[in-house]
Amino acid sequence: MRTLRFLKKEALHLIKAPETILLMLLFPVILTWVLGTAFSSSKGHVFDLPEVKMPIVSEGGMLSDVFIANGKEGGITFEKTDQEEVDRRVAAGSLKHYVELKDRELILHSDDKGSLEAMLVRMYATTFIKQANLSALAVQEGKLDQVAPQFKSFAEVEGIDGLNEPDSFGFYGVTMLTMIIMYGSIQAMSLLDLEKSGKTALRLKGSPYPMNRVFFAKTVTASAIILLQSLVLILINHFVYGIDYRNIGMVMLMLIPMAVFVTSLGVAAYQVFRSAAAASTFLNLLTFAFVFTGQGYSKFPSDNATFNTLFRLSPIGWINKGLFTYIYQGETGAVLSAGLRLLGLGLVMLLIAYVLYRREEGSDLVAAH
Template sequence: MLLNIMLKEIKQNFRDVKGTILMTLFPFVLMIILGTAFSGVFGEGETTKIKAKVLYKNEARQAVAEGFKQLVETLKENGMTFEENLDETSALDSIKAGKYSCYVVLKDDEIIIYKNEKLDLEANIVESVFKAFIDKFNLMSEIVKYKPEAAKYVLSSEGVNAVERTTLDKKKSPRAIDYYAVTMVSLIIMYSSMAGMYSILSEKTRKTENRLLIAPISKNKLLIGKMLGTIVSTILQLTMVIIASKFILKANWGEDILTVAIILITEAMAFISLGVAVALLFKRESAANGILNTVIPAFAFLGGGYMNIEDIGSEALLKIANISPIRWVNIAILNIIYNNDYSGVSTTLAINVTSIIIIIILCVLLFRKEEA
């Protein structure tokens, strides 16, 4: 019976031509339009500059300090801003306020990096650069310790790869089409809440609600079957969008598509559940539609769906943006693809899964009330 309910929902969703077009063709067209319109904003065809503002304190011995200074000069040429601040208290306050990406404290035997999570991508780039610096310095220290005469050769030999280095080149920066491929898929997942809403309200429209309520099946199974059917049909539609963007538009979805897929699936489950809850709570289609059409664009804007919210440069807006689950999803996916950074995955999944559990419990309680 549960499988039958699921299949019924999948068939009804794909018979809805308008809904199918919205979930497949619409995001694909948006990727093309926005990816083309904002290609200049993402610096395509130009040298990629890393816009990160860094505070630092250099307390290392001469050899390390000199190497650090050379690295800083190189990074400045690539668009980074470095300012020395010997007062750790004021420096950390500046980091917390979002004025700088991170604060670097250089000592003889370690480099301490304080990062601002709101500027996570920039801070992680800085961290990657200094990891490469540490690797190279450690290598040179060992060479000098055991074979000093080889140090000059390693430093002067351009063709020798003495250490694995992290390259911050244009290929690892998202193009406009790459950015909007991710954000438009996330955006359309939010609109899948409409499908969840219609899965409940359409039964009222077709006058089949009472027939379902008296059917010999657990009401919880009926509700879960409808939600699962909508989730499966949404995943199938999104799979078509991702495949089309990857092979037709050549959008970069990274190598770890499994982790990206898990994040997107949990997001779809959360928003479809939200749509069902709104339908059960407000009952009338016009009211439920109004609520979702107000919440979705607001979350999309705050999540960087239309443009990168960090480019606006408002600290207050960045703080407000953290309420948008779509922001956590977009940042986590972009960090996986372009920085091999999984630090935001657990937080994003925790937000999605917690939302799913809370909303499903609410749906079950509301559906029981509906039955009564």
């Protein structure tokens, strides 16, 4: 019962702290909106190309009919138009592209050859001509079973390897989440400093409550509050911005090792530096370094060996890669690997912090002067 009361006191301290609302909740929500909106046109690699409609001037015949019919397979609709109508629309400035098919010659007329419509038609026309030539050769060789053109829909573009990838909001919905969890290390550090700053350490030390329980109660509380804040942030991102986390319950389970890691980092930094100010400065710098190298602010060029190495060494890079792989590909291998590494490092740091805490019992870190 005494432990539960102590846990409640520690939890209320964190929940009521202004930085909990401002830094851990409002800040990432606003930052996700700002960055998600700013980069909305530069991210997202899976999309379907729009239907393309383009006038065609032809002399009719089977070749023209086959060209038009097969174009529909690729999402391109060729509208039969006479030359007079095309000339009128060109003169009026209302027509940028049209196709001319005469005397077995295929010509794309375009004022913007680099446009999406022009590139699609050029790609289809190239494919059609090659297939038509192969069909003619098949007739000459007597291979009639290979005469019919075989076209497949090519008007769909996906990310590399056909894998789904996050848009800008999906990207920052994960990276801002892990960044804020990293800042939870400062929360954990502040809990350990609470008794000293509040001048209650000496009274607590003189109570019958074991000091080792004080240590573990504070670390458990810090981890629990970090996870609670993460859940609130995920729910806001999901319902306000429409960010998909695949399975929120699974994501929360995957964040437990990271919560342990950042809590251990915070309490270990406090025990090593013996000063809340020094530990806070160190944790802020380390958080920036981890988030930057973990591609939390923006993706690095994939061909940069230095950045790729830094990404592989960053704890934030581990968890970001694991979460993206799970959310957008449904695979858990990367996030489980990241979780094991984070949990291992976290437990080592927690053990070091506990040993230092026990050694310092009775010093200014335990008894306030």
